Amino acid sequence: MVIHDASFLTSNSRADLCPAPIVPEYAFIGRSNVGKSSLINMLTGRKGLAKTSSSPGKTQLINHFSINDKWYLVDLPGYGYARVSKTSRAEWAKMINYYLRNRTNLMCVCVLLDSRHPPQAADLEFMEKLGEEGIPFVMIFTKTDKQSTSQTKALVTDYLKKMSEIWDELPRYFQTSAETGLGRDEVLAFISEINKQWAPETDNA
Numbered sequence: 001m002v003i004h005d006a007s008f009l010t011s012n013s014r015a016d017l018c019p020a021p022i023v024p025e026y027a028f029i030g031r032s033n034v035g036k037s038s039l040i041n042m043l044t045g046r047k048g049l050a051k052t053s054s055s056p057g058k059t060q061l062i063n064h065f066s067i068n069d070k071w072y073l074v075d076l077p078g079y080g081y082a083r084v085s086k087t088s089r090a091e092w093a094k095m096i097n098y099y100l101r102n103r104t105n106l107m108c109v110c111v112l113l114d115s116r117h118p119p120q121a122a123d124l125e126f127m128e129k130l131g132e133e134g135i136p137f138v139m140i141f142t143k144t145d146k147q148s149t150s151q152t153k154a155l156v157t158d159y160l161k162k163m164s165e166i167w168d169e170l171p172r173y174f175q176t177s178a179e180t181g182l183g184r185d186e187v188l189a190f191i192s193e194i195n196k197q198w199a200p201e202t203d204n205a
């Protein structure tokens, strides 16, 4: 897929105020600092489109980006950041749960996982919940440039093993690097494919 247009639309703290659900939408979620915003910039080829930071907790709101005027990418605030109060955590959960359950154009949730860290309970629990609620998701392993291919492969195998303890069918997964661009074509091809399910009679790529 060629991205000829990528622009910031809105930031919202409430899912009911998000842009009208008139095009297919893909949400990026995962722990703080996992690389959600960086991946959005890598996929769109626009470096400063989503704000990134080396300190966790940068993205606080539901951020919509319009891609090619045909679909939305959504940057969500991360979870699992230790220095967040109980109240903020509860507010995060409320905002995200409402968003996930009510966003009618949400085609797929992309759960980002740091390829350097062994399977984390918070991530496994989050994916389990998505599965239980019937919300389609894929796993995206990030920051693969920070280690060897065999280390990433071992981590992915670990994750798949953990997931197979819960699920008969395993989610699709992608290996990415915002630094090298690894996985860009694969993720965009996936989105292009799913976009066809939204409006099969038109070309959404």
Ligand SMILES: Nc1nc2c(ncn2[C@@H]2O[C@H](COP(=O)(O)OP(=O)(O)OP(=O)(O)O)[C@@H](O)[C@H]2O)c(=O)[nH]1
Residues within 6 Å of the ligand: 030, 031, 032, 033, 034, 035, 036, 037, 038, 039, 051, 052, 053, 054, 055, 056, 057, 058, 059, 060, 076, 077, 078, 079, 142, 143, 144, 145, 146, 176, 177, 178, 179
């Ligand atoms: N080497 C490398 N660094 C990365 C990659 N992706 C993200 N980073 C770095 O990781 C840090 C966090 O990246 P962000 O994209 O801001 O992470 P985020 O998940 O959006 O974080 P929050 O908004 O705080 O939840 C930044 O310092 C990025 O430069 C990657 O693929 N490779």
Ligand SMILES: [Mg+2]
Residues within 6 Å of the ligand: 036, 037, 038, 051, 052, 058, 059, 075
């Ligand atoms: Mg972010």
